[in-house]
Amino acid sequence: MSDQMRNRLMLAVALVLAAIYLFPLYWMYITALKTGSAMFATPPKFLPSEPQWSIYAHVWESRNMGRYLWNSLVIALGAVSLIAVLGVGCAYVLARYRSVWVDIGLFLILMLQVLPASLMVTPIFVGFSQFGLLDTPRLAVILAIAAKSMPFFVVLVRATFMSVPMELEEAALVDGNSRFGAFFNIVLPLARNGILVSAILIFMQAFGEFVYSKSMIQAVELQPASVGLNSFMGPNTNEWNNIMAYATIYVTPVLAVFILLQRRIVSGLTSGALK
Amino acid sequence: MKRILASVTDGKGFDIGLVLLPLAFLLVLSGLPLVYNVVMSFQEVDMFSLGTFARPFVGFKNYVDLFSQPETRPILLNTALFVSASIAGQFLIGFGLALFFSMNFPGASWLRGLFLVSWVMPGLVVGAIWNWILSGDFGVLNFFLRETGIIDGNIFWRSDPHYSLWAVIIANIWLGTSFNMILLSVGLSGIPKDLYEAAELDGANALQRFFTITLPMMRSTIGAIIALGLIFTLQQFDLFAGITSGGPNNSSNVTQYWAWDLSFRQYDFAKGATISVIMIVFVMLASVVYVRSTRHEVRG
Secondary structure: OOHHHHHHHHHHHHHHHHHHHOHHHHHHHHHHOOOHHHHOOOOOOOOOOOOOOOHHHHHHHHOOHHHHHHHHHHHHHHHHHHHHHHHHHHHHHHHHOOOHHHHHHHHHHHHHHOOOHHHHHHHHHHHHHHOOHHHOHHHHHHHHHHHHHHHHHHHHHHHHHHOOOHHHHHHHHHOOOOHHHHHHHHHHHHOHHHHHHHHHHHHHHHHOOOHHHHHHOOOHHHOOHHHHHHHHOOOOOOOHHHHHHHHHHHHHHHHHHHHHOHHHHHHHHHHHHHO | OHHHHHHHHHOHHHHHHHHHHHHHHHHHHHHHHHHHHHHHHOEOOOOOHHHOOOOOEOOOHHHHHHHHOOOHHHHHHHHHHHHHHHHHHHHHHHHHHHHHHOOOOOOHHHHHHHOOHHHHOOHHHHHHHHHHHOOOOOOHHHHHHHHOOOOOOOOOOOOOOOOHHHHHHHHHHHHHHHHHHHHHHHHHHOOOHHHHHHHHHOOOOHHHHHHHHHHHHOHHHHHHHHHHHHHHHHHOOHHHHHHOOOOOOOOOOOHHHHHHHHHHOOOOHHHHHHHHHHHHHHHHHHHHHHHHHHHHHHHO
16 A cells, blocks of 8 residues: 555544544534524434524524623633733743752642632632622632632743743843843743743633632623523523524634644643643 | 842842742632631531631531431442543543554644644533533434434433433543543654664564553553543533533532532532542542652653
8 A cells, every 4th residue: 555545544534533523513513503493303414404694693692692701701811811920920930940949839839730620619709708809709700710720821831931941041141131131031032922822721711611600700790601601501491502502602712713723732731731 | 128129120039029929829819728628627607607707616527427418429439430431431532542643644733633622612512512412302412322223212311310420421531532632642752663663673563562662651641641630530510510410319410519519509618618628638649649640751
């Protein structure tokens, strides 16, 4: 068998595997376009005969999605900014030195990274309510998400800083820069891409966050899209086309960003998790 | 004052400031809740004492009560089943896919990366999609299983107590497979190619090469991935909220969902804190394994 034949065969198998794996996503997009009766047809239709494009506008209006997505955006942006401001410096110091203290710091951070949100939400909720933080519920959620996701961000960004040669910074110091100046003018610009990719990953996580928002935000006007989706799905719902349209609107921007930045995201993720 | 300022912009103080600020933040927002959790698990907490710090201490009463509840045992068993089945499924499918994609062909790395969409999607959306796929009368999974002759009648995945936990497990395997695959691919690409060439010259077949080279060389990667899998599966909450809500009758309930349910559905914050403490200890043990195996990887 020639090399070209082999390559084509492998690619075909790979495409089939990917198609099987991504079928749930396809099913979401297709179901959203079906009419109420086509949705419950047996056997199910794998291509919608009369796509209902108007469903998106309908769901957007009736479920008030603009407000939900806005809240998701506020929460995610707030959490990412807070994490980036605090986390970048921490990652830099942990990457620049090698000592027992750095090891201890890293160990603590890795331990904090693994705490499940659904287990931490009980003490955080009670504590926040005692300090009156639940009066500004979106801020409370931002703080909780920041505490949960910062360790992961630090681990990812630390890997980026490790790849910035220390000599460049030392040269800047010799040229008369202060540590402050060398950090902001030399090191940060060099690590910019890695920081950006890590921030995007954190943003995606925060954009879909559910446990904290569900527990701490009682007012419907302040809830993010994940909580909105949850209250849309009653126990005996049969509006699956509407729910899938909601899910489509919610998830498509995230998927678009992911596909555009796929290579960077994948490599950033793997460098953080295994090194 | 001037010396301190100078140190902050241009000396050790710069590093210390950079690292202390975030550590203080984490200490207040993760460390304190952790301690507070333990304290609450020894207290009597109800809706009236929620706002005060002065609550009566009750010793180990919450722990004793918890373990004398009839649903505790099944929920712990569910958790064990959920964790082991999810990890096994994610790892085996992920390893198979990683091995396939490690054979070089054009487009391999791009297609492999595409699998990660399952991982970047909001968990609740994944839950909603699988909720619909697993639906009893009109679910597309039942349709496939019927067409291929695996089942005769529809399985009511979400409402049949025998299958409800498996409904969440299936969704969780789908969710986690891609992450396992990507990390295993990284491990596979780190094995030197000449090892395989040498083994091939010595006459080892593909199966022998897998067991004598691939598996031993991947040992620490596999350890890290299984520990990570344990950590991630114990964090899984959204799928339970999106598919079964722990029902019917706790048949698909697991500790991490139960802890939340106790606190925020039944307002029994002390019990919620108690089960959280037990599980957090467990997760921390897993993460020690993870940290150790990644350290091993780097320092080798």
